[in-house]
Amino acid sequence: xxxxxxxxxxxxxxxxxxxxxxxxxxxxxxxxxxxxxxxxxxxxxxxxxxxxxxxxxxxxxxxxxxxxxxxxxxxxxxxxxxxxxxxxxxxxxxxxxxxxxxxxxxxxxxxxxxxxxxxxxxxxxxxxxxxxxxxxxxxxxxxxxxxxxxxxxxxxxxxxxxxxxxxxxxxxxxxxxxxxxxxxxxxxxxxxxxxxxxxxxxxxxxxxxxxxxxxxxxxxxxxxxxxxxxxxxxxxxxxxxxxxxxxxxxxxxxxxxxxxxxxxxxxxxxxxxxxxxxxxxxxxxxxxxxxxxxxxxxxxxxxxxxxxxxxxxxxxxxxxxxxxxxxxxxxxxxxxxxxxxxxxxxxxxxxxxxxxxxxxxxxxxxxxxxxxxxxxxxxxxxxxxxxxxxxxxxxxxxxxxxxxxxxxxxxxxxxxxxxxxxxxxxxxxxxxxxxxxxxxxxxxxxxxxxxxxxxxxxxxxxxxxxxxxxxxxxxxxxxxxxxxxxxxxxxxxxxxxxxxxxxxxxxxxxxxxxxxxxxxxxxxxxxx
Numbered sequence: 201x202x203x204x205x206x207x208x209x210x211x212x213x214x215x216x217x218x219x220x221x222x223x224x225x226x227x228x229x230x231x232x233x234x235x236x237x238x239x240x241x242x243x244x245x246x247x248x249x250x251x252x253x254x255x256x257x258x259x260x261x262x263x264x265x266x267x268x269x270x271x272x273x274x275x276x277x278x279x280x281x282x283x284x285x286x287x288x289x290x291x292x293x294x295x296x297x298x299x300x301x302x303x304x305x306x307x308x309x310x311x312x313x314x315x316x317x318x319x320x321x322x323x324x325x326x327x328x329x330x331x332x333x334x335x336x337x338x339x340x341x342x343x344x345x346x347x348x349x350x351x352x353x354x355x356x357x358x359x360x361x362x363x364x365x366x367x368x369x370x371x372x373x374x375x376x377x378x379x380x381x382x383x384x385x386x387x388x389x390x391x392x393x394x395x396x397x398x399x400x401x402x403x404x405x406x407x408x409x410x411x412x413x414x415x416x417x418x419x420x421x422x423x424x425x426x427x428x429x430x431x432x433x434x435x436x437x438x439x440x441x442x443x444x445x446x447x448x449x450x451x452x453x454x455x456x457x458x459x460x461x462x463x464x465x466x467x468x469x470x471x472x473x474x475x476x477x478x479x480x481x482x483x484x485x486x487x488x489x490x491x492x493x494x495x496x497x498x499x500x501x502x503x504x505x506x507x508x509x510x511x512x513x514x515x516x517x518x519x520x521x522x523x524x525x526x527x528x529x530x531x532x533x534x535x536x537x538x539x540x541x542x543x544x545x546x547x548x549x550x551x552x553x554x555x556x557x558x559x560x561x562x563x564x565x566x567x568x569x570x571x572x573x574x575x576x577x578x579x580x581x582x583x584x585x586x587x588x589x590x591x592x593x594x595x596x597x598x599x600x601x602x603x604x605x606x607x608x609x610x611x612x613x614x615x616x617x618x619x620x621x622x623x624x625x626x627x628x629x630x631x632x633x634x635x636x637x638x639x640x641x642x643x644x645x646x647x648x649x650x651x652x653x654x655x656x657x658x659x660x661x662x663x664x665x666x667x668x669x670x671x672x673x674x675x676x677x678x679x680x681x682x683x684x685x686x687x688x689x690x691x692x693x694x695x696x697x698x699x700x701x702x703x704x705x706x707x708x709x710x711x712x713x714x715x716x717x718x719x720x721x722x723x724x725x726x727x728x
Contacts, residue, residue: 203241203249211250215265217272223253227398234395235405236280236413242391243417250274257281259660263296270299275424278416279306279324280409282316282355284662284681289317289361297323303419303431303480307408308379309355312347313451313459313468314677317660319378320359325432326378327415328469329354329385329408330445345448345461345468346386351709353450354385354408356459356467367433370465371497371568372455372551381435381479382445382469383411415474422477434480435471439464440490440563441479442472454673454696455551455569456526463525464553464565489515490564492556498570500544506531510538512556512564520556527552528572544572547640549696571696579642584725585634585704590617600630613649613687613721621708622664623717625655632720633705640699642727646670649687654680654716664716665709670694671702680716687721694725 203209214222233251240249252269254261262281269277297304297318304324309316319326328345335342347353358373370377387406394402425431435442445461450468453459457466465471474480492512500506510533512520522538530545538556550570557563586596590612594604603619612618621630638644656663662679668690669675675692694702704725708718 203245203247209248211272213250213252213268213272215252215254215261215268217268223255225397229257230397231393231395231399231403231405232280232409234393235391235409236278238391238393239410239413240278240417243414244420247276247417247420257659257661259292259296263292266296266304270302275302276416276420277302277304278413279304279318280412282307282309282319283660284679285315285317285320285360286660286681287361289321290363292318293321293323293362297321299323300430301425301427303416303425305412305416305419307355307412310353310385310407310409311351311355312349312353313357313449313453313674314355315357315359315378316355317359317362319355320357320362320376322362322365322376323430323432325380325415325419325435326470327408327412328356328379328382328467329411330382330469330473331386331448332384332389339443343384343443343445343469343473345445345450346384347448347450347468348386348388350451354379354382354468356450357453358458358467365430365432367436369436369494369566370457370551371494372457372549377458377467379467380432380470381415381442382473383414384473385411415480418474418477419480422480426482429482431480431482434482438479438481439471439565440557441475443475444472445469452669452672452674455549457551457553457567462553463523464555465567490520490556490558490562492554492564492566494566494568497568498552499573500528500570501573502544502547505543506541508540510540510554510556512538514556514558514562516558518558520558522554522556524552524554526550528570547572547699573698579639579727581728582726584636584638584644584727585723588723589615589721590619591615593617597632597634599632603630603632610651610653610717610719613651618719618721619706621666621706621718621720622710623715624710625713625715626710627712628710630708631705633703635701635703636725637701638694638698638725639727642695642698644694644698644725644727646675646692646694646704646723646725647689648723649689649721650678651687651719651721652678652680652683652716653719654683655714656680656716657714663711663714666718667707667709668692669703669705669707670697671700673697678718683716687719
């Protein structure tokens, strides 16, 4: 039967729990609210639903709404909102998301590769998005990472601030990694939502705003969480009860699993999508349990022989079959014994996932980083960038017209010239790049000074962004939220790129209103 206010199944309340003094309706959020409610009702038709409306889209108000949902007794809370990370988020974790015994899901974002908060909170389940298509396999469906274009697709990434939860095992990200699990999100095969407040009736919606309430509803179908548990850990205990998504990406990154799907855990889809409800419950599923011991980060040099024994156990003592993805070139795993051996031939940083499986289908996985360095050789200390302070104009650099300038509207860190990206207050993209060869066997460090000023209002939304990359590796993303009064030096270790020719690139993207200026000066790429 319908879930309505009249029968007590549906409640609409303010962030203080009032049913009469509700926030003013907002046409920009109306469709979003309808999507969230419809997805919960579709996946869990017997669920009672509480819509908690915040006064505004600020962290303080949204956080107050989060706490009110818990106070009202909700054990499953879906969040379809987020923004850029900030150094204050660990405090927000404690204030708003530290609710043991409550399953809290958060959309990973719809702007493609890049970490978002609160999806990177250590206390929530970060939900990625997939594209789902019919197939002739036994399941009848195939899935890949949802990625429409460079600015639309599921989010993922390594948090800059939140600590890594004890239940997360990937070793390429020292802090909290996003996402944990995923569900269908592709707007191209979206869902029908009816909205006449800001809309004209039926429309098709999608995005991780659809996948988050799907997963929250699956948690609800699975049963009430343990009173002291953070249910984000449950899927990690039952990886065999998820459909592993192994194809697609949401951008360019390094390590590759941050943005590229593969066997086992990856950033865009986590451990996969629901196959029933077993992955969203505490404890054992009743079948066998396979546990793979993480060997920790590994390192070797090219030309060196390798012998690494993977250890795994089966709760029933059953024989195990081993497989591995992402191994360094030249290495392989023995499917019967779990011994990884061979001779590493190509330098680089590899994200390895090892899976052990028994004859009942029970499986366990673990992931770790394997760094292969160039064997032998020395290195001469030097600075590799041409015209690092821009005082010779565009010499050595490729840049959008007007980026390298001595315009007095922004001060240089030193000298007269600097690189001034964006600052137009309208939709605009500026780029600045230089290709450089990093000698093999060298330790390499990139530094530059960055000043950000903005006319955007303070808050939690990253409207204008600067992405810094080295080849396919994303080093950092800055936004209007990182504005500062002067220059701050940024430092990155590029030693893993030694022996390669890479393009260092600054890419500034500004939205349709209110300027943000990203000013770069006194760059350097030094070797030692």
